[in-house]
């Protein structure tokens with residue numbers, strides 16, 4: 001390794017120095033994958049202890065872990081015995097659960113979903129249609145009224161307009 005690379009490798013800050021430096025900010029967030037895709041490495045559980053020492057929140061991206069890790073497959077935090085110490089968990093369902101669509105972000109309040117693996121628009125439409133139907137029966141009543149009006153009119157038009165060849 002050339003001397004310059006060795007020097008810059010030595011100068012790399014440790015996670016402790018980064019967290020110390022971050023203390024001047026109003027929010028500290030330690031963000032990590034739960035399981036890393038290339039070698040299947042799992043994040044060390046000490047990350048939660050380190051974060052809490054510096055008042056930092058922990059964010060775990062579970063894209064490569066969802067549906068696989070933990071005794072009851074609740075994820076990396078369950079596997080590592082740190083459930084309740086992770087503030088934000090985010091995942092897509094198209095990686096570990098190969099081919100599934102959508103994803104989620106969980107946290108102490110509403111949070112944006114971060115990734116591009118969104119639900120197909122048709123699923124969103126179906127979900128909204130069901131919401132509207134559950135909210136009130138106005139649409140159903142309106143459709144029934146239109147059917148009552150429309151059916152005799154079209155029937156009349158068909159019968160009236162029909163002529164034997």
Ligand SMILES: Cc1ncc(COP(=O)(O)O)c(C=O)c1O
Nearest residue numbers: 033061063064092094115116117
């Ligand atoms: C760990 C991890 N999180 C999130 C993403 C982004 O997922 P998407 O492609 O659904 O935006 C990737 C993409 O490779 C990833 O490896």
